[in-house]
Amino acid sequence: MVLKSPTVRHRRLGRELRKLREEAGLLPEAAAKQLGWSRQKVNRLENARTMPSATDVADICDLYGTDSATKAGLIQLCKDARQRGWWxxxxxxxxxxxxxxxxxxxxxxxxxxxxxxxxxxxxxxxxxxxxxxxxxxxxxxxxxxxxxxxxxxxxxxxxxxxxxxxxxxxxxxxxxxxxxxxxxxxxxxxxxxxxxxxxxxxxxxxxxxxxxxxxxxxxxxxxxxxxxxxxxxxxxxxxxxxxxxxxxxxxxxxxxxxxxxxxxxxxxxxxxxxxxxxxx
Missing domain, CATH: 3.30.870 (Endonuclease; Chain A)
Structure with missing residues (x-):
């Protein structure tokens, strides 16, 4: 499998979003429909092929019924994943x-x-x-x-x-x-x-x-x-x-x-x- 994700934190964020969806009992199609997104966007976010915005993460957490502490942690992880490194x-x-x-x-x-x-x-x-x-x-x-x-x-x-x-x-x-x-x-x-x-x-x-x-x-x-x-x-x-x-x-x-x-x-x-x- 060829790695295309830019950062470890980005991949971690994608895994956490997928885990939350599965725990909420939603298929990608159902989650996409309720979020007003395409199924492709949900897949890209969960597979760390696209970086979500903090608003995207907040909307996902609200849909999946995530508690406030987890929501805040994932929003921070999203911000950290966007940080510019020396490279x-x-x-x-x-x-x-x-x-x-x-x-x-x-x-x-x-x-x-x-x-x-x-x-x-x-x-x-x-x-x-x-x-x-x-x-x-x-x-x-x-x-x-x-x-x-x-x-x-x-x-x-x-x-x-x-x-x-x-x-x-x-x-x-x-x-x-x-x-x-x-x-x-x-x-x-x-x-x-x-x-x-x-x-x-x-x-x-x-x-x-x-x-x-x-x-x-x-x-x-x-x-x-x-x-x-x-x-x-x-x-x-x-x-x-x-x-x-x-x-x-x-x-x-x-x-x-x-x-x-x-x-x-x-x-x-x-x-x-x-x-x-x-x-x-």
Missing amino acids: TAYSDVLAGSYVVLEAEATAIRTWEPLLIPGLLQSEGYARTIIQGGRPELEKAELERRVTARMTRKITLLSANAPTFHALIDEGAVRRHASPADLMATQLDEILQVMDRPNVTIQVMPSAAGLHLGLQGSFSVLSFDPEDPSVGYTGSPGGDLYLEAATPVNRLMLTFERLTAMALSPEQSADLIAAVRSDYD
Whole structure:
């Protein structure tokens, strides 16, 4: 299932509206008729394909006989779902829903067999990666994309930072870059962030050989208990978001298996430090 909802709170609001309708014993057609809406509008609101107004939510609550506290809570949730996040300032260079989900996640698990994960990238590393993939970019747009990627890192530094567990292949750690100090700086930043209590970083050793993770990178983002986790995989051909329980659970199981194969966080820090010393 491809995710099209812009925010977690928006999806939560849709689920709550559907739950209230069902508890009221109304089919979508009946609810739409009494509200003076089309059935399509009711479906779009409940599936988080359209953002309701506060008035829409109030009208729904009145029809379903919702108590005043629940009504007030849903109206506030509607307002919160409309809030502009930092990413809206970069809508010209950021596509898709990933940064929105990332900013709202309580736990982020990511596996990267080729590159340093985006949340751990240094400015120089990010600039080189972005420019390599988009050599046609003008300098101003390139720098704007780099700034957007660096701004993403506030996710790990905020007061409500999520837990972040990254598995990185040894090849990505040892990959050479030009100039030589680019990779040294990148490794320094990884070693520094490893000390944060919410961050766990493990390296998959080359000695692990062939394994399922080599099929590609992926992330699983988890939220409050009432919100289902979302899986994500990206490629030059586009991004794929997974909401259905079966594929998300499959990604979680794969992550657990890869975690068991990887070096411990302490061993990983030693390996990264050893690779970093080669640049001295």
